[in-house]
Amino acid sequence: MLSFALRRLLSAVPTLFVLVTLTFFLMRAAPGGPFDGERTLPPQVEAALTREYHLDAPLWRQYLDYLGNLAHGxxxxxxxxxxxxxTELIGDALPVSLALGSAALALSLLLGGVIGAVAALRQGRWIDPLLTHITLIGVSIPNYVIAPLLVLLFAVTLGWLPAGGWHHDRPTDMVLPVIALALPQIAYIARLLRNGLIDALATPYLRTARAKGLPLRLLVLRHAWRPAVLPVISHLGPAAAGLLTGSVVVEQVFGIPGLGRYFVQAALNRDYTLVLGAVLLYGTLIVLFNFVVDLLYGALDPRLRTA
Incomplete structure (x- = not known):
């Protein structure tokens, strides 16, 4: 198991290197620069800023300097x-996005797991197509539609919850953003678990065990859940990284000072280093969660460790 984990972990290093390299050169190739704006700077000021941030150096020198600084954190x-x-900007925004993403991930796993299991175990009854159609709606409606609708219903019309803002001592600020983030993931997890559980219960050895009188509860808990959750685990890698780094749309709609705000503004303003930092953080989280997914896969299916 240790060698399996080390192989997966070492393969992440070239992935992050390629990600940083592509992002660095693509940002430099994009039209415009970090000091272009509606108001043109005097040539002397722009030249001074260019020298201060070493943008007057050859591109290869800027790239090597960035890698050198990155190696020192x-x-x-x-x-x-x-x-x-x-690092200061990301350090200030990351806890906010992590709080929202963690709550949304927990809610997605809880409700998605319950809905998927109920739909699979009640296959063929009225509740199965009902839940299936509800999750289809959740998959189809994007965040930029769900978030304003939640504000309109629960904040404007009913007045139950705040429409936006962020205060550490007011937990109600998290309710609508967490729901907006979690709803699509609840639908995905429910559909994946339903299909995985139905496929697992349809395997010959489980059908034989059920025909011999093994209770359905024991059948699911002892045998069916392992293969059933594998598709869900595969989905959780990028999904968890996306939730934990914050949704750009949700944070903009609710006025939340998370990573999404910095990423949008940095891309619009050609803030090269901030874009690179956000992309590197997101890529690192994807690699990290995929690494955890690989470990879970290896624990649930030992065949993968010897593949």
Whole structure:
């Protein structure tokens, strides 16, 4: 198991290197620059800023300098937020996005698991197609539609919850953003678990065990759940990374100071270092969660460890 984990972990290093390299050169190839704006800067000021941030150096030198700083844990200064390092900006925004994402992930696993299991175990009855159609709606409606509808219903019309903002001492601020983040994932997890559980229960050895009188509860808990949750685990890698780094749309709609706000503004303003920092964080989380998924796969299916 240890060698299996080490192989998976070592394969993440070239993946992150390629991700950083592609992002670095694609950002530089995009039209515009970090100091282009509606108001044109005087040539002397723009030249001074270019020298200060070493943008006058050859591209290959900028790339090597960035890799050198990155090796020491320095993501560089922000070009738009004067006086701030990228690590400071990400450090301030990450706890907010992590709080929302963790709550949304827990809610997705809980409700998605319950809905998927009920639909699979009641296959052929009225509740199965009902839940299937409800989850289809959840998959089809994107976040940028769900979030304003939640605000309109629960904040504007009913007045039960705040429409936006973020206060650490007011837990109600999290309710609508967490629901908006979780609803699509609840639908995905429910559908994956339903299909996986139905396929597992249809295997010959489980059908034989059920025909011999093994109770359905024991059949699911002892035998069917392992193969049934494998598709859900595969989905959780990128889904968890996306939830934990914050949804751009949801954070913008609810005015939440998370990573989504910085990522959008950095992309619009060509803040090279902040975009690179956000992409690197997101890529690292995807690699990390996929690594955890591989370990879970290896624990649930030992055949993968010897493949």
């Amino acid at each position: 320095d993501l560089g200064p922000s070009f738009q937020y004067e006086g701030y390092r990228v």
